[in-house]
Amino acid sequence: MSLHNQFLSSLLTEFNPFITTTQVIDWIKERNDVINVSVKKIPFSKLDKWSFDNEKGIIRHDSGKFFTIEGLHVKTNWGKVKEWDQPIINQPEIGYLGIITKEFNGILYFLLQAKIEPGNVNNVQLSPTLQATKSNYSQIHQGKKPLYLEYFQNVINSQILLDQLQSEQGARFLKKRNRNIIIKIDDDIPVYDNFIWVTLGQIKKLITHNNIVNMDTRTVISGIPIDNCVNINLPIYLQDKLLINTFENRMLMSAFDKNASLRSFDEILNWLTSLKCKYELEISTRSLFNLKDWTVTKDCIHHKNNTYFKVIATEIKISNREVQSWTQLLIEPMQVGLIAFIVKIINGISHFLIQAKLECGNFDILEIAPTVQCLTGSYVDSIDLPFLKVVLNANKNQIKFDTLQSEEGGRFYREQNRNLVIEVDEDFPIKVPENYNWVTLSQLNTFLKFNNYLNIQTRSLISAINFI
C-alpha cells in the first residue's frame, strides 16, 4: 500500500482493538486524577541554574544551553503599530517532535504518550512519542535519555514518512523551529508505561475534545499529506462515501482536488512573494532592562498595561508515586485568545480564507495564518479585526469545530485558546483584503511540505479537520 493510502486508511479508521477513543479519554482523565502538579510562582532569585546576565540583559541557563529570554526591538511597516519592544524566547536548537508508527492488521497506528507538562491547564495531555531538544538528550541535562530516542537517531530513509521543519509562535519565539518527523517501524517495539497505539482517525476525534491532544502532537499530524491522490483512483468505499454531501466529505474533496481551486498554486506563491517584498521587518536585540513599556520586577517581566504576556519564574512539584521538583521560566498570557478559519464553497470546492501575517519572530517575514488570529491581544478589545465579527456571530450550523486547545505546556502557563472553524454559505458576501486569500486544503497541504509557510495556529486548525 502506498504511503498516502496508509495515512488515508488510518485517517478513516476509528476502530482500535487496543483502546477505544472513549477509553483514551478516560485513561487521560485517570492519569490526571492520580497525579498532583503544583506550579508555584517564585521570585527570579529563587530559580535554580537560571539567572539574569545583567550585561547582556538576558535570562540564561548556567550551561548556556536550552533557551534565553531576550529583549527585542521591532520596526515594521505592517499593521497599525510600527515600532515596539518585547521580551522573546530565543531557542536556536532544533528539537524533535517525533511520532513512531507501526502497522497492525494493515492499519497504521501512532504511538502517543500521556505526558505531564507543568503549564497545561490539565496536567496530562497526549504528546508525540518523542519531544526532545538537543539539550534534553545531551550531557547538559544529566537526566535520562528520552524513551524511543534511538529509533529516531538510527532511522533509515525508507522508514521516514514525514520530516519537516515547522515554526512555533512567531510572537513569542525568535525564529524557533522544530523537526516534525513521523517514522514507521516494522520490528516489535516495547510499549512503555503511559504510551498507547491509536489510529489517525482516533487522534482527529480526540482533537474535538478540549485539551486532550497537545500542541506538539497537533503540529506533527497536521503535516500528514492526504492529497497527492490525483493520479490514483480513489478506493470504491471512498467513492461511495463522497456521494454524501457532508462537511467532512467537502473537506476530503478539498484535500484531494487539485484542479478546482480559485487561484493556482503559483498565483498564491506570487501573492506571498509580493507581500514579502512590500512588508519590512527589522529586529534587533535590546537589554530586557531597557525595553520600552516593559518592566522587570523581582518576580516577573510585564507590560505596563498588564497586557500581552508575563515572563514568570515558577517552582514545579509533581507528586505521583514519587515526588519530582524543579524550577523553570514560563510565559503567562494576560489575555484570552482565539484562532478561526472561515471556510466557504467556491467553484464547488471548499476554500479556506488565509491571511499573510507578519510576526516579529518569523523566520521569513510573513507566514500564512488563519482568517482570525488574536492570541497575544484580547479579542474583546479587537472587535474591528477583519472577520472577527463573522466568527463571533456564527450560528450553530455554521460552527463546524469549536474547542479549547493548549499551547505548549513546557513554555506557556495555562494558555488555552479557542479553536474555531466556521463554514459560511456560498452566497455569503466576503470582501477579501490585500493580505487575505482563498486556498483549498490541498494547497495548504502542499505548503506544509516546505519550511515556514504555515504558522503554528494554522497547523493547529488543520490538525482538527476531521473526515469521518
Added chain:
Amino acid sequence: MSLHNQFLSSLLTEFNPFITTTQVIDWIKERNDVINVSVKKIPFSKLDKWSFDNEKGIIRHDSGKFFTIEGLHVKTNWGKVKEWDQPIINQPEIGYLGIITKEFNGILYFLLQAKIEPGNVNNVQLSPTLQATKSNYSQIHQGKKPLYLEYFQNVINSQILLDQLQSEQGARFLKKRNRNIIIKIDDDIPVYDNFIWVTLGQIKKLITHNNIVNMDTRTVISGIPIDNCVNINLPIYLQDKLLINTFENRMLMSAFDKNASLRSFDEILNWLTSLKCKYELEISTRSLFNLKDWTVTKDCIHHKNNTYFKVIATEIKISNREVQSWTQLLIEPMQVGLIAFIVKIINGISHFLIQAKLECGNFDILEIAPTVQCLTGSYVDSIDLPFLKVVLNANKNQIKFDTLQSEEGGRFYREQNRNLVIEVDEDFPIKVPENYNWVTLSQLNTFLKFNNYLNIQTRSLISAINFI
C-alpha cells in the same frame, strides 16, 4: 495559450525578426567598443560618502542605506573548517530583478538591456529590464528613476508570470535576496536606447557565449517553469522532436517527466530536512578590525594568505558621449572558480547530482548547490574535493556546456567563473556521499518556485540548459 506553453514556445524559438542572435553579440561588442570604463583602486579615505564606522567596525554609506561591509564570526559542524572570521556584505533590502515580456506574433519576447557594470571583465552585458534596489529608486540616490520601474510598481496580478525571492552568494552576502520577477505587458511599450526584445531561446543561446548574459538575467530566467506539462499533451512538433535522442531532448524529458525520478520529491525534501537538523550554523557579527586572519589596510581588507577575496575601494570613470564618475566598494576575488553539474541517465531519465551546501550567509543553513562548487577557494588547491577530478578529466564528448560567466558586476571586480555541465555514461560508477543526491530537472524546477532552496550557482547552471 497557457503560461507554460508561452514560455515553452519562446524557449524553442531562436528566430527573431527584430534582431538575430549574431546581431545581438555584435551589438554588445559594439557597445563595448564605444565605451571606456576605467576602474582605479583608491584608498578607503578617498571614497565619497562611504566611510568606516570605527565603533561598530563596519563600512557604511552616509545615508545608512545601500549596504554595509561587516565582520562575521562563523561556527559550524559542517566541512573541514569549523570556525572562521570573514568580511561579508550586509544588504537587507530586497531588490528588483525584473524582466518585461510581450507577445509579438504569438511568441513571447523578453526586454533586455545592454548595461554597463564597472566590475565586469567586459563592460557591457545583457541585464534584465530592471535592476534596482529601494535605495536606487528612493530619494537617497538623488538619481533618476530607473527606466520601466513604473511597470513593476503598478503591475496587476494577472500580468505576473513569475515572482520569486532568490538568494545571492552565501559566502559573500549575509542572507541577501532579490525579487526575481517576470511580467507580461499587453500595451505598447517604448523601447529605450540600449534595450532589445529577444526570445527565451535566444537568451539560452547567448549564455553559451562567455560573459554576454549577466548574472541577474541568468537567475531570473532560471526560474521559468517549463515542467507542469504532465497533464497536458505535448504539441505534435515536440513529440516528433523528442524522438531524436540528443542531450537537449534528454534535458527536455528531464524537465517534463515527473514519474521517473530516482527519488520522489518528498524523499528529497526529507533528506534536506535531516541535513538541516544535522548541521549547525552559528554566526555573530564582529568588528572588521578584530577579524582573525584578516587585515584592514589603508586601501583593502585582505586575508593573511591573500586568498578568498579582498574588499577594495575604487574610482569608476565611464566615458561615452559624456563622462560619469563615482567611487564605490567592490569585492575582488583572489582565486579562480569553477561550478559544474554532473548529469547521468538513471531509469531512462537524465538526473543532476546536487549537493546540500552550507555557506555562512545562507538564509536557511543549507541550499542546493551544483555537484562541484569552488568559487571562493582555488580549485587547483582543492583537488580532493568530491567529483572535481571527474569534472576536470571529462572528455570532449562528455562536456555539454563550458563557458566563462561573470558574477554581478555591481559588487564584484572582474570575477568570472567557469560554468560546466558534464554528462557521464549510464554505467559510470558514482558513489553518492551523504550530502549529495540525484534529482531531475523537473524536481529542480519545483524547488525554484520556493524561496532559498537552489543557490545562485545552481541557478546559473540551470539557466544554461538549452533545449534546441
